[in-house]
Amino acid sequence: MAFAEFRPLDEKSLVEYIKYTPALASKLGDKFDDLKIREVGDGNLNFVFIVAGSGGSFVIKQALPYVRCIGESWPMTKERAYFEAVALKEQGHWCPGHVPEVYHFDRTMSLIGMRYLEPPHIILRKGLIAGIEYPLLAEHMSEFMARTLFCTSLLYHSTTEHKRAVAEFCGNVELCRLTEQVVFSDPYKVSKYNRWTSPYLDADAEAVREDNDLKLEIAELKSMFCERAQALIHGDLHTGSVMVTRDSTQVIDPEFAFYGPMGFDVGAFLGNLFLSFFSQDGHANQGNDRKAYKEWILQTTEETWNLFQQKFVNLWNEHKNGSGEAYLPAIYNNDVLLELVQRKFMKDLFHDSLGFGAAKMIRCDWMMWRIVGIAHVEDFESITDAGKRADCERRALNFARMLLKERQKFEGISEVVSLVRKLN
Amino acid sequence: MAFAEFRPLDEKSLVEYIKYTPALASKLGDKFDDLKIREVGDGNLNFVFIVAGSGGSFVIKQALPYVRCIGESWPMTKERAYFEAVALKEQGHWCPGHVPEVYHFDRTMSLIGMRYLEPPHIILRKGLIAGIEYPLLAEHMSEFMARTLFCTSLLYHSTTEHKRAVAEFCGNVELCRLTEQVVFSDPYKVSKYNRWTSPYLDADAEAVREDNDLKLEIAELKSMFCERAQALIHGDLHTGSVMVTRDSTQVIDPEFAFYGPMGFDVGAFLGNLFLSFFSQDGHANQGNDRKAYKEWILQTTEETWNLFQQKFVNLWNEHKNGSGEAYLPAIYNNDVLLELVQRKFMKDLFHDSLGFGAAKMIRCDWMMWRIVGIAHVEDFESITDAGKRADCERRALNFARMLLKERQKFEGISEVVSLVRKLN
Structure with missing residues (x-):
């Protein structure tokens, strides 16, 4: 049975639908x-x-x-x-x-x-709040990002394939606009969708709205988000879009997908790990001070970037004579030049990722575009003491503001992680 | 009469076609x-x-x-x-x-x-070779570039309109690929389409192919060309795409148009003015040493950028409360910030333009992708003494290579123009 026109299904009509759908x-x-x-x-x-x-x-x-x-x-x-x-x-x-x-x-x-992701799969964000370690998380997420981003970029395919795919995903403009609003606009202006732990963070929220340097940087990132069709990105790769068990990592919900800057995905994931880190003090209690867990988060963040970089460059080397048209073999296949080019590419991507990561952090909590149920960020919300929560949030916000403005100065992820450790 | 399928017309069938086409x-x-x-x-x-x-x-x-x-x-x-x-x-x-x-x-x-551009309209390139001054050229070309680039960018319209238009022009991929080949690839590798004034420039052509720093920079520009949908660009805005009289300037032949980086248009035009400048010594003769004309070219180049910048920013100010979605009024409408943002935007666009201009210069002559009749660059070709021509070309090539690598260091167009004056 093919329904001739759209109708919302319920438990009952779904059974009928399934019965007549062989797949x-x-x-x-x-x-x-x-x-x-x-x-x-x-x-x-x-x-x-x-x-x-x-x-x-x-x-x-x-x-x-x-x-x-x-x-x-x-x-x-x-x-x-x-x-x-x-x-x-x-x-x-x-x-x-x-x-x-x-x-x-x-x-x-x-x-x-x-596929139904059967128990014990849970949303990664919930696992992080519960303080569960996932030893393969960095390995798996770096694999997902490296493969999906590399293979949908001009490093892997021709401009003909690229433009065809870009054109198709231009159709997903409504979801792109939602991101533009909630990540790149609302936190920097007065908006009815902004929400923060009030009154504790009132001054902080206002400071963001008055920070010209920050607004200069977010404009650059927004332009990149709107204009740069670098690869098919997930578009919403926070810890709520990942389901995990100890052995399995599954990325779901790419409804925001389009051809955009790779750093938006990488940054979303790293930024949300940092958020989780900053929220841990709020979850600490007498039984568990979360110190070891905080270290695990930072290690995982560092490992995720390092493995991502390594896997991405490996893919590049593997396919350097392939049909990707960004760096033609006849021009770039000498070892010195290829390494030069790769180092520059990864450095730029690193800085983009830090910028987008910071933008996602600024958005996610303090001035969260949020109506009941949309865009839960439980990391902080589940901290019930508002004062304690505000302290965690302020540290994260200050870090994110600094990162957005100073991202170009960081040489590697270990510098960023060290700074986070120090700030806390 | 609508022809049911494509057929090439000749003088005779064209008359029939016209008779049955009311428009x-x-x-x-x-x-x-x-x-x-x-x-x-x-x-x-x-x-x-x-x-x-x-x-x-x-x-x-x-x-x-x-x-x-x-x-x-x-x-x-x-x-x-x-x-x-x-x-x-x-x-x-x-x-x-x-x-x-x-x-x-x-x-x-x-x-x-x-419209038929009636005499005395001629192709600008021919006018430049003939040593004719066009007092309104900078005014007109800056107007064309400022208006077409601003009004097709996210400074003027919404992301919804933008993505729709971007998607449509993704269809012009074949022409984009041609540019990718002839501007960003062929000059940097051995290609049967490369051509230069041999044997004089053999070593220069080889030096380009061996210049890793240059290849690093051209890769960045190529990525921008392929990935960044900033505005509807003409795509081939050299002096052969402009028809002029003393009072009129008409831009034709935008068959390479697509949503790409604004700097590609601005750079194409500025770069081709520089090419014309460097070619003038080859056209000098006893009756005319072309010195004054060379100064006019440099002044026109400088004026073109300065007027472009001014008109572009004026449009921005005029439409700062409009429907453009790159810089929302609620975030960016304070005088200090707006100026900060505009200065950064124009600085980046300036550097992009210098880079693309240099790339077009490197392409255009020494290693020109060229089969009889395609991509004439008469500026130099019309210099009949090959040795003299090679001298002009070498100066232009060396300037372009330097510009491509050092473009970020220039603060304004007057610095660039001064350098050109010095190099000659």
């Missing part, structure tokens, strides 16, 4: 009698159903033409499901180990059927 | 008896017909699905006519005084009907 039915071994369906969308934008029976399981994600938790008064294109599905497939193609498989996509219904 | 026929006052048709395509890519009768006149430009002067063995999409027509209309909308009006476009036939 889904077969995943359940065509057994529907013991089917269990649970709606688990965390109340934000979409509906998410876990469908499981004795024959198999999957997840159904359906986008509505508005923001779910607000209602129809806040329209938002359901075409985002299309871009999410395309991005999931593309990222899954390049990095199948860290992206859930897509079983089915229905554009009319804005509906994606994909 | 064209009306431009001739529907009088066909005394019609004169002259094919004046300079033998490069396209057919160009001048159509004139007692009732009126126009130009017909038709693209063929291959490079005209080579033949069908070198295919090139005739869709370039579509992008040229769209760009002409867009640029004409923003700067009607300096862009020929489009009367008619037929996508099937890859055919544009537009």
Whole structure:
């Protein structure tokens, strides 16, 4: 059964939908009698159903033409499901180990059927709040970022392929605009969506709005975000878009995907690890001072960048005679020059990542664009003592402001991490 | 009459075409008896017909699905006519005084009907070789560049409009690839299309191919060209794309147009003025030492940038409360910050322009991608003494190499112009 036009599904109509959709039915071994369906969308934008029976399981994600938790008064294109599905497939193609498989996509219904990430998978952010170490996290996330960013850039493919893909993802403009607003605009002006731990951080929030140097830098990053089609980026790679177990790391929810600057993804992830670091003091208690855990976070941050850099350069070397058109072999294949070029590329990407990471940190908490349910950043919210929370937040905010303005001065990630350690 | 499918026109079939195309026929006052048709395509890519009768006149430009002067063995999409027509209309909308009006476009036939730029209009490059001063050139070209670049950027329109337009012009990828090859690749490697004044410049050409620092810089510019959708650029804004009289300046041939870095247009024009400057010694003779003319060129170059900067910033101030989304009024409308932001923007654009200008200079002559008729750069070619020509060319090449590598160090155009004066 193909629905002729869009309609939101519920537990009941979903069963009918599955029965008539072979790609889904077969995943359940065509057994529907013991089917269990649970709606688990965390109340934000979409509906998410876990469908499981004795024959198999999957997840159904359906986008509505508005923001779910607000209602129809806040329209938002359901075409985002299309871009999410395309991005999931593309990222899954390049990095199948860290992206859930897509079983089915229905554009009319804005509906994606994909692998169910079974327990004990949890959202990474929740794991970080709980103080759980993930020994493979840096390895896996660096792998995901290096592979998806490298393989969708001009280092890997031709300008013909690149422009075709860029053009397609220009269609995801509504979601790009949302990022522009919440990351690059709202924190720097008075906005009804801004929120911070008041009154503790009132002066800090105002200081951000009055900081001309900061606004100069954020403008440069915004231009890069809007204009530079460097690679297919996830577009929302915070710790809430990653599901983890001790052995598995899965990147989900790329509905903000488009061709943008690589540093936006790398920075989002690093910046959110820093946020988690700064929030840990608020979670410390008599049983656990979180000191060791804070060190683990910093090590993981450092390792993530270092491994990312290493894997990215390895991919480059591996494909230096390939069809990527940014650095033609006939011009760049001498060892000295190639190393020179790679060092420059990685240095620029590092500084971009620090800038975008800082921007995401500034956005994420103190002046968070937020209506109940949208864009939870629990790291700090779960700290119940507001004064204590504000202290954590202020340290993170001051670090992020410094990083945004001074990012060009850092030579390597260890310098940044050392500074974070010192600031705390 | 609409032709159902593409066919190349000749003088005879063109008359039939015009008769049945009201938008064209009306431009001739529907009088066909005394019609004169002259094919004046300079033998490069396209057919160009001048159509004139007692009732009126126009130009017909038709693209063929291959490079005209080579033949069908070198295919090139005739869709370039579509992008040229769209760009002409867009640029004409923003700067009607300096862009020929489009009367008619037929996508099937890859055919544009537009204003005939009547005598004494000549190609600017020819005027520069002849030593003719154009007192309004800087004023007009700065106006064209400021208006077309500003009004198609995020300083003027929303990201929604921007991404739609970017996506459309991604379709002009074949022409972008041609630029990538001839400007950013061929000069830096052995290529059958490279050509220089041999044997005089053999060592210079080789030195370019061995200059790692230069190759590092050209890579950065190439990435910007391929990735940065800053504004709708003309894409080929050399002195051969401009027709002039003493009072009129008309920019033609934007078939390479796409959303790219603004500096590529500004640099192309400035770089080609510098080329003209360096070529003047080869045109000097007993009757005219060209000294005064060389000064006029340098003054014009300096004025072009200064007026461009001034007009661009004026447009920005004029539209600072408009719908442009790069710098939102709520964040950037304080005088100190706005000036800070504008100064940074213009400084970056200046350095981009110097870089792209240098790249165009390096390309244009010494290692010109060139088969008879494609990409004439007559400035130097018309110097018949090869030794003298090589001397001029070497000075220009050395300047361009220095400029590409050191562009960030220049604070303003007067510094660059002073250096050029000194080098000569």
